[in-house]
Every structure is written in C-alpha cells, then in structure tokens.
Amino acid sequence: MRSFNGRDIVSLKDIERAEYMRIFEIADELAPIARNRNNDDLLSEKTLVTAFYQPSTRTRLATEAAMHRLGGRVVGFSDAKMTRAGDFYQESIKDTVKMLEYYGDVIAMRHFQQGAPMEAAKWASVPIINCGDGWGEHPTQVLTDLYTILKEKGTLDGLNFLCVGDGRMRTMHSMAHAITQFDIEANFVFPPDMGMTDEYVKFMESRNAQFHFADHVNKVIADADVIYMEPVVQPDYTMSRQEATEDKGLTPANYKITRELLRTKAKSDSIILHSLPRMDELPPDVDETRHSRYWPEAFNGVVMRMALLALVLGAME
Numbered sequence: 001m002r003s004f005n006g007r008d009i010v011s012l013k014d015i016e017r018a019e020y021m022r023i024f025e026i027a028d029e030l031a032p033i034a035r036n037r038n039n040d041d042l043l044s045e046k047t048l049v050t051a052f053y054q055p056s057t058r059t060r061l062a063t064e065a066a067m068h069r070l071g072g073r074v075v076g077f078s079d080a081k082m083t084r085a086g087d088f089y090q091e092s093i094k095d096t097v098k099m100l101e102y103y104g105d106v107i108a109m110r111h112f113q114q115g116a117p118m119e120a121a122k123w124a125s126v127p128i129i130n131c132g133d134g135w136g137e138h139p140t141q142v143l144t145d146l147y148t149i150l151k152e153k154g155t156l157d158g159l160n161f162l163c164v165g166d167g168r169m170r171t172m173h174s175m176a177h178a179i180t181q182f183d184i185e186a187n188f189v190f191p192p193d194m195g196m197t198d199e200y201v202k203f204m205e206s207r208n209a210q211f212h213f214a215d216h217v218n219k220v221i222a223d224a225d226v227i228y229m230e231p232v233v234q235p236d237y238t239m240s241r242q243e244a245t246e247d248k249g250l251t252p253a254n255y256k257i258t259r260e261l262l263r264t265k266a267k268s269d270s271i272i273l274h275s276l277p278r279m280d281e282l283p284p285d286v287d288e289t290r291h292s293r294y295w296p297e298a299f300n301g302v303v304m305r306m307a308l309l310a311l312v313l314g315a316m317e
C-alpha cells in the first residue's frame, strides 16, 4: 500500500481497497477524540489552509473542526470575492496556491471549476484535499459516507445501494469510483437530463462494477440496503454562487424517499444517507424513522477529515 504522507486527496479514482480500509482504521482510532469532544495535540505543529471558492457549511467547517480536534491551526477564506482570485485580477489557481503553500502545511480546496484541485496539486508543494470541484468529485464526502455505512452495516461487501438524485453531482462521481473497490451492487435513479457523465459510467464498466439504471425509486427500493441521496432541485455547481429564485421547483416522486415509501417498500434495516443540504426529496418526517443515518454521517464527517489530515500530514501511517 502506498503511503498517504504528502499525498493529495483529489479523486477516489486511484484509491485502492486496502487504502480505503486503512483510512477507516485511522478514523476508528481518532474517533474517540471527537466523540468525547476533546482536543488532541497530534497536529499541533501544523496549519490547515482552507480555500473555498464556493459556499459550504459541512465540508469546510468539518475540515476546520477536524484540524482543531487534532490541535492544529487553521487559516483560510470562505469567500473568494474577498481575495484577488475573486476581484479585478481573477488570480489563477497556480499563482494563488504558490502563495497558500507558504501559509500552511495542507490546503483544503472547494472550487466551482471541475479539476481546480488537480490543477492546484500540480503546483503546490503541500497536499491538496479536494472538498468538491464543480460537477467533478467530492472524495472526502464519499469517504465519510462509506465509513458511515461500514460502521452501521459492519461491511461494505454484499450490499445493494440505491443512489438517487442528480447524477452529475460530485458525490455520485466519487461514489462511482468507490463502488468498484467493493462487492457493491448499485441502482442509479437519475432524471434523464441529469445523467452521470459518460467518463464515470465507462470507468465503472472498465472495473466490472455491478450497476444498473432505473427511472423510479419504486422499482428498486425493495433491494436497497443503503439509500444514497442527492437533490434534483439543485444550483448550478459550475457557478461560484447561485442565489435562490422564488420558484425552485419540486422533486418528482421518482426521486423522492418518503416515510410512506419506506414503510411499504423498503427493507426494514435499510439506511438512508444524504450528504445534505436537502430540498423536498427527503421530507423531515423521515428523520425520526429507523432508516435515517445522516446525523451520524455528519459526525463521521469530522472524524473522516481528522483521519485524512493525520494521514497526509504524516502524523499517522
């Protein structure tokens, strides 16, 4: 297995099964720190730089919280408009990271341009963590999701996933990479105009992944051990920011998971994950059912970022 020390986490495409399992072991080791609301000193000599060119609640704050839990320092920006990348100069990724690499020891980046973190990784001498790039990937989220499933189900093998929502979403793309490393059968339910990019479908085919497409959750929910959700009422992820319009539209029944659907059709032990934020595809009355796991998923988001920071900064092997 390759060392994670100094490594960029920009895509799940090149993460192998043993590496996933090692990340999950490290997460297990560090989880008690977060669970007990303690702060450790594992990364007390290190600084995280957060470079967020697109809004975020969970990913930025979970990554920053993870650094604090491990005793590190955090600098960064959450609104590129207040930097030279977002004003008159439109400073390039290269010029920006050539500065940021001197301000800290690891850079966590979210960007509206697909591939921006990979471009940053080309120029930076410190590890880059992709915190979501346009319609590209969201590796730290999907690592969080897989870790949550492992904790809840005890395994990632032999499971059926129903992945429903916008197939262009970066989480769906990272999930497409991840399922190729486990004995997972996936049913994807995407609107016709929100299909998964061909590149990711071809990748799954090239790895003999077991996957199918369906047009309605009704048709496949009975098989699902894991229901993995994204909205279909979405902003344009290639924009730095999109304000809400009066009428955002509603989610068709094909892409909704309701309490009634769960009661009548789902396996009694199926679990629901949603990276959030949600729209009307997941009504709040599902929260109180035995299926919901998105709040433990949120806690695991901190634990997973602790594991990744400890690994790429060489504090754990």
Ligand code: CP
Pocket (backbone or CB within 6 Å): 055, 056, 057, 058, 059, 060, 132, 141, 275, 276, 277
């Ligand atoms: N899950 C997720 O990426 O949420 P944020 O956009 O709030 O970071």
